Every structure is written in structure tokens, then in C-alpha cells.
Amino acid sequence: MAKTKKVIMLGNEAIARGAFEAGVKVSAAYPGTPSTEISEYLVQYKDSLYCEWSPNEKVAAEVALGASIAGSRAMACMKHVGFNVAADPAYSISYIGVNGGLVFMVADDPGLYSSQNEQDTRMVARAAKLPVLEPSDSAEAKEYTKLAFEISEKFDRPVVLRITTRLAHSQGIVELCEPCANQDKPYVKNIGKNVMMPNNAKPRHAVIEQKNAELALAANTMDINRVEMADTSIGVITSGIPYQYVKEALPNASVLKLGMVNPLPKELICDFASKVDRLYIIEELDPVIEEQVKAWGIEAVGKELFTVLGEYSANMIKAAILGEKADFAQPAQAPGRPPILCPGCPHRSVYHTLKKLGLHAAGDIGCYTLGAVAPLSVVDTTVCMGSSISSLHGMEKAKGKDFIKNWVAVIGDSTFMHTGVNSLINMVYNNASGTVIIMDNSTTGMTGHQDHAATGKTLMGDAAYAIDIPTLCRAIGVKNVISVNAFDLELLEKTIKEEQQKDEVSVIITKTPCVLLTKGRKPFCVVDTEKCKGCGLCLKPGCPAITKQADGKVMIDDTMCTGCGLCAKLCKSGAIRLVKEG
Amino acid sequence: MATRNIMIVGVGGQGTLLTSRILGGLAIEAGYDVKLSEVHGMAQRGGSVVTFVRYGENVYEPIVEEGQADVIIAFEKLEALRYAHFLKKDGALVINDWRIDPMPVVIGAAEYPENIIENLKEKYNVYSVNATEEAKKLGNSRVFNLIVLGVAAQHMDFSVEQWHKVIERTVPPKTVEINKNAFDVGYQLVTE
Ligand SMILES: Cc1ncc(C[n+]2csc(CCOP(=O)(O)OP(=O)(O)O)c2C)c(N)n1
Ligand code: SF4
Ligand code: SF4
Numbered sequence: 001m002a003k004t005k006k007v008i009m010l011g012n013e014a015i016a017r018g019a020f021e022a023g024v025k026v027s028a029a030y031p032g033t034p035s036t037e038i039s040e041y042l043v044q045y046k047d048s049l050y051c052e053w054s055p056n057e058k059v060a061a062e063v064a065l066g067a068s069i070a071g072s073r074a075m076a077c078m079k080h081v082g083f084n085v086a087a088d089p090a091y092s093i094s095y096i097g098v099n100g101g102l103v104f105m106v107a108d109d110p111g112l113y114s115s116q117n118e119q120d121t122r123m124v125a126r127a128a129k130l131p132v133l134e135p136s137d138s139a140e141a142k143e144y145t146k147l148a149f150e151i152s153e154k155f156d157r158p159v160v161l162r163i164t165t166r167l168a169h170s171q172g173i174v175e176l177c178e179p180c181a182n183q184d185k186p187y188v189k190n191i192g193k194n195v196m197m198p199n200n201a202k203p204r205h206a207v208i209e210q211k212n213a214e215l216a217l218a219a220n221t222m223d224i225n226r227v228e229m230a231d232t233s234i235g236v237i238t239s240g241i242p243y244q245y246v247k248e249a250l251p252n253a254s255v256l257k258l259g260m261v262n263p264l265p266k267e268l269i270c271d272f273a274s275k276v277d278r279l280y281i282i283e284e285l286d287p288v289i290e291e292q293v294k295a296w297g298i299e300a301v302g303k304e305l306f307t308v309l310g311e312y313s314a315n316m317i318k319a320a321i322l323g324e325k326a327d328f329a330q331p332a333q334a335p336g337r338p339p340i341l342c343p344g345c346p347h348r349s350v351y352h353t354l355k356k357l358g359l360h361a362a363g364d365i366g367c368y369t370l371g372a373v374a375p376l377s378v379v380d381t382t383v384c385m386g387s388s389i390s391s392l393h394g395m396e397k398a399k400g401k402d403f404i405k406n407w408v409a410v411i412g413d414s415t416f417m418h419t420g421v422n423s424l425i426n427m428v429y430n431n432a433s434g435t436v437i438i439m440d441n442s443t444t445g446m447t448g449h450q451d452h453a454a455t456g457k458t459l460m461g462d463a464a465y466a467i468d469i470p471t472l473c474r475a476i477g478v479k480n481v482i483s484v485n486a487f488d489l490e491l492l493e494k495t496i497k498e499e500q501q502k503d504e505v506s507v508i509i510t511k512t513p514c515v516l517l518t519k520g521r522k523p524f525c526v527v528d529t530e531k532c533k534g535c536g537l538c539l540k541p542g543c544p545a546i547t548k549q550a551d552g553k554v555m556i557d558d559t560m561c562t563g564c565g566l567c568a569k570l571c572k573s574g575a576i577r578l579v580k581e582g
Numbered sequence: 583m584a585t586r587n588i589m590i591v592g593v594g595g596q597g598t599l600l601t602s603r604i605l606g607g608l609a610i611e612a613g614y615d616v617k618l619s620e621v622h623g624m625a626q627r628g629g630s631v632v633t634f635v636r637y638g639e640n641v642y643e644p645i646v647e648e649g650q651a652d653v654i655i656a657f658e659k660l661e662a663l664r665y666a667h668f669l670k671k672d673g674a675l676v677i678n679d680w681r682i683d684p685m686p687v688v689i690g691a692a693e694y695p696e697n698i699i700e701n702l703k704e705k706y707n708v709y710s711v712n713a714t715e716e717a718k719k720l721g722n723s724r725v726f727n728l729i730v731l732g733v734a735a736q737h738m739d740f741s742v743e744q745w746h747k748v749i750e751r752t753v754p755p756k757t758v759e760i761n762k763n764a765f766d767v768g769y770q771l772v773t774e
Contacts, residue, residue: 171617173615336630338686
């Protein structure tokens with residue numbers, strides 16, 4: 001294939017490019033940092049492929065499965081915790097194998113830049129008996145994506161392409177290639193292979209064990225499992241981004257770089273181990289390679305020296321192996337700068353009201369998780385998508401109706417469509433009485449503003465039916481469904497108080513768009529310092545655009561303020577005035 | 583050439599991504615290998631964000647570590663303070679003289695440090711600019727980051743033509759002129 005052009009690409013962009021070059025026909029995904037941009041970059045190839053936002057990762061995995069069974073190359077993209085949601089189909093798709101190549105793009109988040117846990121997808125993939133490829137830069141991200149489809153079809157295995165935040169969100173140089181010719185295969189009816197009932201699954205289990213064994217054998221001679229022999233006093237087995245840290249830290253060491261981390265190339269590893277004096281295994285998160293290598297009786301040093309927490313770095317490896325400490329100045333003492341709700345965020349107004357009423361919130365995942373941060377500190381729990389509603393229900397069943405009279409569940413619109421709706425069905429079915437607030441900002445805010453089933457637009461930019469959340473709630477059987485503007489403080493407060501007292505399920509939808517959905521100069525507020533008494537009422541909701549000055553009076557940063565008016569409504573002296581502009 | 587290490591630090595939403603894209607484009611333009619690492623997601627919501635850019639003959643690690651940065655471009659003072667120890671001994675610390683209070687300061691749980699720039703000057707080669715004020719003079723306070731970049735460009739080895747070419751390619755077409763002007767303001771500014 002003729003190489004055409006060198007460009008700089010984000011890891012996720014390179015994966016999208018690789019999928020295009022591999023002739024992918026269908027991609028389904030649910031957003032999740034750090035995987036989101038794969039789909040956003042894939043859209044540019046929409047003339048030659050179909051891509052969608054599915055409501056959740058389980059659905060996405062099944063959409064991809066269907067496309068594969070039909071005979072096309074297909075993929076599903078998600079973050080690590082999304083792979084848990086997709087686990088049910090993934091474990092059994094593993095038994096079915098593929099027709100058109102099938103790849104799960106799964107992004108881990110060592111260092112927890114934007115996640116609720118730090119799990120290692122290689123563990124999950126091993127449990128599901130899925131092969132795993134792991135690239136270490138953008139160029140490899142593209143090539144491994146293509147290879148993943150080839151391996152998938154050659155060995156009849158769905159393949160996981162595992163990346164981490166550092167790869168997903170790093171840019172590097174990539175050489176573009178032409179897309180390959182049409183890869184489509186005919187559909188073949190094969191009940192024994194595609195219908196997973198006990199009598200079929202039993203023999204399929206044996207088949208996939210056999211296929212994985214064949215793949216493990218082939219792994220010994222794959223180009224992506226590469227030995228870089230140098231000084232043999234130190235040998236390192238590594239893969240993915242840690243490979244880059246190893247090359248930086250130990251330029252003279254011998255390295256076995258694994259491009260495929262499941263199944264492992266046993267012969268290659270044994271051979272490499274026998275040629276070096278001291279063997280290190282350097283992998284972020286869990287000792288997935290290490291435990292297998294040690295189980296083969298090979299002596300190696302791994303997690304004795306290296307943590308299972310967070311990201312690695314070259315300095316860390318140098319310090320651990322060579323005892324060389326990096327030389328740098330003491331870090332200064334500086335107050336932290338945690339993420340916060342944007343100025344003008346509608347969630348702030350809702351949380352301010354909940355706080356005023358002294359309520360607890362069973363929380364969920366999204367920008368609105370930041371309601372757990374001071375000064376709001378309203379959110380008591382956050383676990384996983386959809387859990388706010390079901391955990392509130394559990395509290396009621398444990399402690400009774402009265403216990404949850406000062407509780408609500410809060411959930412975003414995207415999260416409600418993801419899995420929250422199931423939990424609401426459960427509340428109605430099991431005679432619950434709780435109050436659920438759906439903070440509908442018309443987007444998936446946290447991950448960078450993606451559309452979903454209730455926004456009226458698809459990933460490919462087509463108009464779609466916007467599922468009406470109030471109608472959906474009523475259809476499930478919720479009798480009390482009320483929509484309120486998040487900034488209508490009086491009505492919001494009154495509504496929450498009333499619904500709290502009812503002995504039935506209530507859903508309050510605070511429908512106000514995310515402030516970042518509209519571009520351009522926004523209106524802003526100004527403080528009349530003559531009128532400002534320095535009482536601090538306006539500061540209570542914690543908007544970052546408004547700060548107290550040395551003289552006790554407040555000042556609004558007009559480059560940050562979006563003119564939501566929340567602070568103005570709270571001011572009893574009429575000192576804050578909205579300036580209409582833009 | 584030894585690998586050059588640049589860091590861009592600031593507050594989520596300040597446009598660090600645009601700046602790093604320009605730097606990445608420049609390195610390619612000049613024929614180097616380049617890697618850069620960005621922050622997306624949760625931290626972008628007003629949190630402290632850092633971007634790494636590395637270019638040279640052959641770049642492995644996509645991050646810059648403590649004591650390695652040739653240039654740090656800080657869009658906000660407190661962030662300059664937070665990351666200053668990433669600077670090499672003779673590195674340049676370019677600071678936008680601008681204050682954004684983090685939430686712990688807003689709610690009175692912490693204090694915004696006094697005299698950040700003066701104190702940093704005692705230890706590092708600091709070049710400060712009130713880019714937001716300069717940008718207002720140009721009629722658009724949002725182009726402050728190109729002004730800061732212009733100041734930083736004085737400490738890097740690309741030509742003005744190369745900068746202009748990459749800015750033209752990277753920023754939205756309608757904003758090319760103002761961004762180039764902003765860059766020039768920074769590039770010509772005498773700072774200390
Ligand atoms: C299973 C799973 N998939 C994806 C994510 C990534 N993620 C975090 S919050 C979120 C959705 C946020 O949208 P929404 O509920 O509308 O709230 P908003 O951020 O707009 O306030 C997503 C997709 C996740 N944490 N878990
Ligand atoms: S992105 Fe939107 S929903 Fe998220 S904090 Fe900002 S304004 Fe609120
Ligand atoms: S109007 Fe007040 S609360 Fe709203 S963004 Fe501006 S300063 Fe913040």
C-alpha cells in the first residue's frame with residue numbers, strides 16, 4: 001500500500017483513521033473519557049462507514065456484534081468502566097467469534113484523570129478470553145487497529161484494543177495509508193456458532209480455547225512482539241505507553257516489547273528471559289504479564305518495585321532500577337485547583353436549592369458529580385452510571401419512606417438514557433416513593449457535549465426523534481412528572497418541597513441547556529459597588545466568576561461570567577445587574 | 583539536537599489545547615519527531631491543566647518530567663507557581679500576569695499566594711506579561727494566549743514565518759489576522 005502523508009494525530013484520532021483504513025463499516029459507542037474522540041474523529045469518514053452513539057456500552061457492543069455476524073468489519077468504543085456494562089455481551093460474543101472482524105476499543109485511565117476507578121481492562125479481557133493488543137503511540141494505534149481486524153478474522157476472535165489516557169490523549173506522527181478494499185463477507189447462517197444455548201456453547205468453549213492456543217503460538221513470531229537486544233545485564237518486558245518510559249529511562253537495556261498482551265508468546269518470553277541477567281516486567285496497573293510469566297517459573301522483578309497505582313514515568317523507572325534520583329527544585333506550596341462547575345452551569349442553581357433545603361442527594365456520574373465539592377457538598381454518593389435512582393430506592397427499602405423524605409436522586413439526561421431509566425422502572429414497579437431530579441442540560445456534558453437519544457441529533461449529524469423524557473417517565477408509570485427551569489429558584493424550591501412530601505415516585509426535570517452549548521460572547525453581570533454590602537450571599541453557590549475583594553465587596557470577572565443571573569437573584573441589595581451583550 | 587521540552591499550564595477552558603496544537607504543527611513543519619500530551623475530560627472543568635510538547639530527532643516519552651522543561655508557558659500565575667519546578671536550570675518561565683482564584687480560595691479555605699511573580703524571579707528566568715490587558719488593546723480579550731505564545735517564541739528556535747504559517751493553518755479562518763497580530767505583539771514585547 002502506498003504511504004501518502006505524514007500528519008500529527010491524537011491516539012484516538014489515529015484509531016479512527018486505522019478503522020477507516022481497515023474498512024470498518026459500523027462503529028457503535030457510548031462516550032467516556034478517554035475514548036470519546038475515537039467516534040468524534042470517525043465521523044469525518046462518514047461517506048464510507050456508519051457510526052453512532054448508542055445509549056450505553058452494552059447496546060454498542062451488541063450493535064457491533066450484529067454488524068460482524070452480518071459480515072462487516074465492526075467495532076465498539078468505550079472507556080474501561082463501559083466495558084463492564086458491555087461485559088455480558090462481550091463474554092458470550094467471545095464464544096461466538098466473528099464473521100466480519102470485530103474489535104472492542106477500550107480505554108483505561110491509570111492516574112484517574114476522569115474516572116471513578118482505575119481498573120485494568122487486560123484483566124477483564126483475559127477473563128473473557130479475548131485477545132488484547134496494546135499500542136504505545138499514535139502510529140502504532142493506527143497500525144494495531146488494522147491488525148486487530150486481521151487477527152480477529154484470521155483467528156475467529158473478537159479482539160480488544162486496549163489503550164490508556166496517555167495514549168488516547170497524546171499526539172504523535174502518523175503516516176496515512178489508503179483505505180483497503182471492501183472487506184465485506186456474506187452472511188452465513190450457522191446456528192451452532194451463533195446461538196449460545198448450552199448445547200452449542202459447550203463445544204464453542206472448546207473451540208475458542210483451541211483458537212486462543214493457536215493465537216498464543218502465532219504470537220511468538222508476530223512482528224508486534226519485538227525483541228530489541230542490547231546490553232544484556234538488564235532485560236525489560238513491557239508494552240503500551242510504559243514502553244516509551246522504558247526507552248527513555250534505560251536506553252541501553254534489552255527490551256521485549258509486547259504488542260499483544262493476551263495471549264502471551266511463551267516461547268519468545270522464555271527465550272528472552274534466558275538471555276538477560278536480570279529481568280524486569282514494567283506494566284502500569286495490575287501485574288497481568290508478570291503473574292503469568294512468574295507462573296511459568298521465570299524469575300523476574302515487577303510489582304516488588306513498581307506500584308499498581310497510577311501512571312509511570314521515565315524518572316520513576318530510573319529511580320527504581322538504577323537508583324538515580326532526578327534533580328529538581330522543591331515544588332512550591334500552592335492551593336489546589338480542583339475541577340468545578342462552569343460559571344453559569346444550570347446544575348449549580350439546582351444544587352444551591354437542594355443545599356438551602358438541607359437535602360441529601362444520591363448522585364450519579366456527570367458534570368453534576370461536582371455537586372459533591374465544596375461549597376455545594378450536596379451529593380452524598382456516586383458510584384456508577386444509573387446508580388443514583390436505584391440506590392435511593394435501596395435506602396427507602398432499608399430505612400423506610402420517612403428516611404428518604406430529605407433525600408433526592410440526581411441524574412443527568414445522558415446518564416438517565418444510559419441506564420437510569422431501568423432503575424426508574426424498578427422504583428415504579430416496587431412501589432417506591434422517592435423523588436428523582438433529572439438534570440436535563442440537553443447534552444452529555446462531562447465528556448465534551450455529545451448528543452444522545454433525547455437530543456434530536458445523531459453522531460453523524462442527522463436529525464433524529466428526540467425522545468421526550470417527561471413522556472417516557474409517564475409511560476413507565478410515574479404519575480408526578482414536573483418540568484422546571486433550573487434558574488427559576490422559587491418554582492424549583494416549591495416543586496421539590498411538594499414532591500418530597502408525596503408517598504409516590506416523583507420525577508422533577510430541570511430542563512436548562514448546558515452553558516457551553518451556545519458559542520460566542522454571552523451576557524454578563526456587573527456589581528454596583530455602591531450598593532454591595534459585602535454580605536456574601538451571592539458567593540454561596542460557589543460560582544468561580546465572582547470573588548470577594550480585599551474590601552469585602554464582590555467583583556465579577558466579565559470574561560468568565562455567562563450572565564446566568566443566579567448571583568443577582570440571591571443579592572438582597574440589588575447590587576448585581578445583568579448587562580445584555582452578545 | 584537534544585529533545586526540547588515545552589509545557590503549557592493553565593486553567594481548564596483557557597485554550598491550552600489550541601496552543602499545544604500550534605506547537606505540534608511547528609515541530610512537524612521544522613521536520614522534527616514530536617509528541618504531545620493533552621488533558622481532556624473532567625479536569626477541563628476549571629481545573630489545573632498541563633500540556634506537554636516534546637520535539638527532537640526521536641521522541642519516546644510523551645510527557646515532560648520535573649527539572650526537564652526548556653520553556654514553561656503559564657496562562658495563570660498560580661499555575662506557574664505549581665509547575666515551576668518542572669523547569670530546567672536555565673529554562674524560561676513565561677507567565678501571563680493574570681489571577682484566577684481556585685475554588686478553595688473563593689470559599690476561603692485557602693489563600694491565593696502573594697507576590698508569585700516576584701518570588702519566582704528569585705529562582706527562575708521569568709518573563710511576565712499582562713496578556714489579557716494587551717489583548718483588550720487589540721479588541722479581543724480572548725486572544726491573550728497567542729500573546730503569551732509570542733513571548734514564549736522569543737525563547738524558542740522557530741522563525742516568525744514558521745509561526746505565522748502554522749497559526750494560519752491551526753486557528754479558525756476568521757480569526758487568523760487577529761491571532762497573528764496577537765502573536766506579533768507578544769513576539770515584539772520586551773519582557774523581563
Ligand atoms: C459506564 C460509563 N460509561 C461512560 C462514562 C463516562 N461518562 C461520565 S459522565 C457521562 C455522562 C454525563 O452526561 P449527563 O448525564 O447528561 O450529565 P452532564 O455531564 O451533562 O451533567 C459519561 C458518558 C462512565 N463514567 N461510565
Ligand atoms: S459543561 Fe455544562 S453541564 Fe458541565 S459544568 Fe459546564 S455548564 Fe455545567
Ligand atoms: S451571573 Fe453570577 S452566578 Fe451566573 S455566571 Fe455570572 S457571576 Fe456566576
